[in-house]
Amino acid sequence: xxxxxxxxxxxxxxxxxxxxxxxxxxxxxxxxxxxxxxxxxxxxxxxxxxxxxxxxxxxxxxxxxxxxxxxxxxxxxxxxxxxxxxxxxxxxxxxxxxxxxxxxxxxxxxxx
Amino acid sequence: xxxxxxxxxxxxxxxxxxxxxxxxxxxxxxxxxxxxxxxxxxxxxxxxxxxxxxxxxxxxxxxxxxxxxxxxxxxxxxxxxxxxxxxxxxxxxxxxxxxxxxxxxxxxxxxxx
Numbered sequence: 220x221x222x223x224x225x226x227x228x229x230x231x232x233x234x235x236x237x238x239x240x241x242x243x244x245x246x247x248x249x250x251x252x253x254x255x256x257x258x259x260x261x262x263x264x265x266x267x268x269x270x271x272x273x274x275x276x277x278x279x280x281x282x283x284x285x286x287x288x289x290x291x292x293x294x295x296x297x298x299x300x301x302x303x304x305x306x307x308x309x310x311x312x313x314x315x316x317x318x319x320x321x322x323x324x325x326x327x328x329x330x331x
Numbered sequence: 332x333x334x335x336x337x338x339x340x341x342x343x344x345x346x347x348x349x350x351x352x353x354x355x356x357x358x359x360x361x362x363x364x365x366x367x368x369x370x371x372x373x374x375x376x377x378x379x380x381x382x383x384x385x386x387x388x389x390x391x392x393x394x395x396x397x398x399x400x401x402x403x404x405x406x407x408x409x410x411x412x413x414x415x416x417x418x419x420x421x422x423x424x425x426x427x428x429x430x431x432x433x434x435x436x437x438x439x440x441x442x443x444x
Contacts, residue, residue: 225373253432262335262421262436262438263423264435268430268432270429317428318364318389319433324373324374
């Protein structure tokens, strides 16, 4: 069975600081991993996805994530936070079922 | 390009009432799914469908029914609403391959009183 664990339900950073959101996965087969972002009162939209082509994946809005098989991790980073990055972030994994399983989400708070 | 459309956006029900949440997609996706989002719980899968005429249960199916008569539509029915079903509901669709993402609707905020 597949699952993801997001460490930290809330992450608080100052504007301009590094953003690091953690995601660890469990999958019996090589996984396909995704990060989604949800802005207030909206649906989820894709930030980036790992599909085995490259371990470092670049997404929209300056975010990137690195797949580390040895650590079963897919952490999301951004070098410099903007106020507009404040949102809920979800890590998700798909394997043979084709229906993604989501983590519990991490709320990113950006302080001026 | 509409994508995934959910109606209504907001709904208040009394305990015991029934209703249908509508979901339609115009991307010809085979896979469709319903999630509920509750604080601290992330998104939990209610039901999903891998094509017209085929549905299956997810993690939290009790109290909900679905059907898939067409590729485009995937309605979610609450048979007898309970306060525990107060939540935000999201419909999603995807092409049904491992490396493709899900596309989400804007959500339906349901309150059961």
